[in-house]
Amino acid sequence: MAKSTSKDAQALFHSLRSAYASTPTNLKIIDLYVGFAVFTALIQVVYMAVVGSFPFNSFLSGLLSCIGTAVLAVCLRIQVNKENKEFKDLAPERAFADFVLCNLVLHLVIMNFLG
Amino acid sequence: MAASETSKETILRYAFGNVLSFFILVLIGVLAFSIRLFSVIKYESVIHEFDPYFNYRVTQYLTKNGIYDFWNWFDDRTWYPLGRVIGGTVYPGLTLTAGTIWWLLSSLNIPLSVETVCVFTAPIFSAFASWATYLLTKEVKGAGAGLMAAALLAMVPSYISRSVAGSYDNEAVAIFALIFTFYLYIKTLNTGSLFYATLNAIAYFYMVCSWGGYTFIINLIPMHVLLCIVTGRYSSRLYIAYAPLVVLGTLLASLVPVVGFNAVMTSEHFASFLVFIIIHVVALVYYIKGILSPKMFKVAVTFVVSIGVVVCGAVLAVLIALVASSPTKGWSGRSLSLLDPTYASKYIPIIASVSEHQPPTWPSYFMDINVLAFLVPAGIIACFSPLSDASSFVILYIVTSVYFSGVMVRLMLVLAPAACIMSGIALSAAFDVFTRSIKFQLPGATENSERDAGETSSNSVVAQNDVAKTEKNEDAVKERPSKKNRKKEKEKENVEKPSVKSQIKKKLLILPLEASIIAIFLLVLLGAFYVVHCVWAAAEAYSAPSIVLTSHSHDGLHVFDDFREAYAWLSHNTEVDDKVASWWDYGYQTTAMANRTVIVDNNTWNNTHIATVGTAMSSPEKAAWEIFNSLDVKYVLVVFGGLVGYPSDDINKFLWMVRIGGGVFPHIKEPDYLRDGQYRIDSQATPTMLNCLMYKLSYYRFVETDGKAFDRVRRTEIGKKYFKLTHFEEVFTTHHWMVRIYKLKPPKNRIRGRAKKSKSKASSTTGTKRIGTKKKNPWH
């Protein structure tokens, strides 16, 4: 049983990798970016757990800026993904412009909330 | 509207339809604005009721001192001696809106007073709200339903009651913000555009600024998302509509001082975070499913589920433990009383004491949303055919708001837009069916319908009255269910579904011509009834400013302007720093109109302080004097309706004072004030009741008015007619005795010894301080 599970997992892992390898580069860049944001968020959570949540607004803005960045990047990824048929009529340029706008708002708020 | 014709005329028809709907929208806006002006025309341009006075005062401060001072405003005139941090405890949306309007106008050299701007803010925003309703309904069911819903919303009495000119309250702008936020959410859902998602977050921010009811949004949207996921309607558009909203919305909400960390700390918001996590998991699953082969996906599922369940369980357990460790489970009292309708009456008398927090009665539904109540079920059915993301959202909206309105009268206001949208959809669908069956049976239908439309527009351009009529027509044309043709309704609904679903099938289900015409006629009648009711409600029921009262009697119109008389007296005859005590209802008005410091006001944040005042009011004179003196109170204000029959006076509110006071100070016991469980002030009343301060201040010298001391509110003669006040002196009583102001007597200059002559009289009180020199000068 255990053997089959590990085998399955291996197969799964393998097929995941191969499937992912076929994604276009620009999507991979986005994924990298998302990964970076999530990683930073995790670091902050760990730091908070160690130091305590005293400047809570700072913690919140730091964490939410990471999560927000990640979420927005995921949204962008969904929109520019050519395989996604839901967004055929949405030009990638338009999607990117929306993304930039959204980020500007996000970071404006973050700056406001950070201090 | 229903623009379905041959391809040649299509473009022209669309253009024409757009222009037409634009005009109709403008007229709906005019209608929404002008139907709310009855209060100004019938009374005068004043701020209404209680809370609006506070908002008005805050707005004045804002326009005078600027936004930073407003933000940091520490108000030392209320809640003496605690003070109140206005900037941190007020929803600033309304104030900022009105302040901005005023600033804009004055920078355009249009000199309007702040008061005027405040008075007209609510009608302006109700016009905006009806436009937002149009947009929202258009997203759900198309422009026809949108126009219909907008027209209905423009005059729905429930909304009028909160947004007549002068009713300068949070709800005035919040309803617009609510609908607009929903619109943007649906829009994002339909388009999947980040642009709208951003706008949505900003609209949500505006809503958070405006009203505590924003928690409704932040719970309803996650519920809808969850519903979509559970019913298998997940799409990437849903993700785009929801995930940025949560992150940006939470951040923006924490920027509002009154919300602050509550946006992440209280249970009201946890639902959204939970769904936020769920949607990520679901998105990941769908993504993996997309890139993997079905077989491998199955493996992945078993793999992930086994791990995921464990992790989720652990996280949930921690979360629940955290939440459960706080006594109220992290919920605020008001939210709890929403979830458990009996909560408030059990634990928080102060919430229960407010009449607008009571559950509504059935007639109030009819009063407030009128025929819409009958149209809503039809609208729900229409929404199921076909069920889209948007229409499921609207259905969820109506269901939850019906529940909430059943708990609190005040939340009827949230129900009203939902009911309007539903009814708009229902009417528009019915209209579709009827006109189409007529069109189908009459040759030359095109001209007919066009002529119809033309008439409508020409009518509506004329004047406001005609607008109402036009609306009526439209309503009527689209309306359908009355008791008579219930059966037909069912048929029609059967008809609607396919009609909306697919245009091709439309010719299959056709009603007989006569039936259609009769039905349309009946619906015209129903619509007319609705409009008449709305106008009546706007003119009669909801436009009284409550600080000026009128009554019609056989000898003509009486105006009772006692409140303003009393406040003017206070502002002219008392020192600037004097403190005025009254029951909290009158706190905002006293600070705003008399500019005097009050002990408690309508912002009921400190129960103990209110209980102190309640205790003082229900104590005998001497104890009350000591309580008030310890709070530096100089004047006590009571509202008394016994002479003119004004029912919401302090004697009628008195039991709440006893309850709230008794909740904190156990020596005040409610049964002491009741005779056999009955609240009475006649000769059967308990001695505690007859000796309490509120009784004495209300009925002092009352017997001098008619010789019998007959109370017209309680319809009885009072129990104790002749008495003197020892620690208070009457300084002012208004023309109709509605407001009575008393001054605390200063402590006696000398303390009298026990004289033999007055020994018997003073025996009960000798040995205590401040024994009144009963014979000589009782006022000193």
Add this chain to the structure above:
Amino acid sequence: MPKLALFLILIHFLPFLCTSFSPENPSSRRVLVLLDDLALKSSHSVYFKSLQSRGFELDFKLADDPKIGLQRYGQYLYDGLILFCPTTERFGGSIDLAAILDFVDSGHDLIIAADNNASDLIREIATECGVDFDEDPAAMVIDHTSYAVSETEGDHTLIASDDFIKSNVLLGSEKIEAPVLFQGIGHSLSPANSLVLKVLSASPSAYSANPKSKLSSPPSLTGSAISLVSILQARNNARILISGSLVMFSNRFFRSGVQKAGTPTKHEKSGNEQFLTELSKWVFHERGHLKAVNIQHHKDGEADEPSMYRINDDLVYSVEIYEWSGRSWEPYVADDVQVQFYMMSPYVLKNLSTDKKGRYFTAFKVPDVYGVFQFKVEYQRLGYTSLSLSKQIPVRPYRHNEYERFIPAAYPYYGAAFSMMAGFFIFTAVHLYNK
């Protein structure tokens, strides 16, 4: 705001403005003396002389003189009133009980001497001031142990009492050596009454009864509960002296020697003159009258008075207190003046230190609570004018930009936020380039 401040200051001076006691022109103080009999003018001349020598203008009138009046055109004509008319049932002119009480309530001083057989009117005035004379009109204070030894063995109604109140303010700094002779009616005070004080009380063996008749029932007033001479300081600082004996003011008592029964020492001169003169100084505000002026508070290091404090501000509070010496305002020196920073209860309670020149000051930190506070000085000392100063001042929380910024513990968060922004720019560049 300055208007308000001025107003507040005025409010504090209100008590002083109201009292007709006007230190600014002390020379022209007029006192109305109402007598039963003009013969008293000469028989009590020593006492009157002592008053006149201190600058008082005495206006002697018969109590039933139809022309007497306390005020004319709403202005009081006199600053003080001496009632040496124990038997008068009705005053002449416009004076009656209410007029006298109004006179007191508007801040004027009063000396009442009663006697046995005091009239109801006098009793009523005394009662209004919180003093209850023995109800038996014939009763006198009798003391069989501490009577004054005299040539004729009497009925022990002539009492030699030395049971004074211990207060330098009331009786002067000089100790009264000789006992005070008293002959008259006794009175009692309600223990709950905080305004009246026994200045001279009877000894524990005293009782109040009619000396002519046999004692049939236990006397209603006994022991040291009997007060012989009492004073009252009303809340508006009007001062009243009530004595149960008129004759104790007389020249005869002033001059006679005294020997208390049971003590060997025989004093050449009774303590009456010293006792009553000193007491009259107190009654007419020549002693123990305080005023507080120049109440100031400001932030540490600043000079101007702010309209509002912030929590955790350091502030300095000062007040100047002076005492009237009869001729001029002298600095009042004490170490027990306290200031409270009060909101429902005192948050800060501090002793004020003094520079011996009348200025009292202290510095403290505003508590970490916002609200409308008051600086309260409640100074009530035996015999002194009660000072009750309060000044309202709001305390606000921090402004939004007064919180701590750039907290070191938060640097990682700042870093994260800025790295996200940087990441955003880099990502934008890469993303656009990659296209």
